[in-house]
Amino acid sequence: MSEKHLFSKEAKKKLRELAEGIxxxxxxxxxxxxxxHFVPMSTKAVDDAGCIWFLSNKNSEHNSHLNSDKNIQLVYSKPSAMEFMTVYGTAFITTDKKVLKRYYGKMDDTWFDGIDDPNLTAIKVIPEDIHYWDTKNGKIVSLIKMGIGAITGKEQDLGEEGDLKINRPDYPFNH
Structure with a gap:
């Protein structure tokens, strides 16, 4: 696997591709x-600043933890496509109606009583450290390349991994 670190605009694009795709x-x-504490969460979006957004219940255990410790780790994994990413950052909880309306969708009715549910919150994650692994070609091609490498003894390019560095001249910004 080759190492490829991405910066600024390219890093934000890769972050969005992986977080929203996975x-x-x-x-x-x-x-x-x-x-x-671990909980599965669905990514609502990655915004133009490279922040990752989720919807959550204000009474959830993870919201309770974030109220006392804003440090957060996200682990993305899509083994079928051989795509993986870890994100360490700082999380902020908001009840701003504009934000809630931006990220709320019909599928969220499964968890909440609509956009006006008093327990509805949004979590904004500001990434500080991001690392990714991406095969570029998916699992089947990677398995074929591994087989070729085993037969020929030649190292195959199975994809790339690296850090995503998001330029944040305005960090920390409003949350």
Whole structure:
């Protein structure tokens, strides 16, 4: 696997591609405790600043943890496409109606009583450290290349991995 670090605009594009393409992540909160707390979450969007957005219940355990410790880890995994990403960052909870309306969709009615549900919150994750693994060609091509490498003894390019560095001249910005 070759190493390819991406910066600024290219990094934001890759972050959006992976986070929105994989969609579900394991959100880890309460990082200083043993055990920490994990919950599966669906990514609503990656905004133009490179922040990742989720909807959440204000009474959830992860919201409770984020109220006392804003550090967060996200683990994205799509084994069928051989795409993976970890994101460490800072999370902020908001009840701003404009934000909630922007990210709320009909499928969210499964979890909430509409956009006016008093328990509806949004979580904004500001990434600080991002690392990704991407085969570029998917699982089947990667398996074929592994087989070719095993037969020929020649190293195959199975994809790329690297850090995503998002230029944030305005960090920390309003949340």
């Amino acid at each position: 969609d579900f992540t394991m959100m880890e909160t309460n990082l200083g405790a043993k055990p920490s």
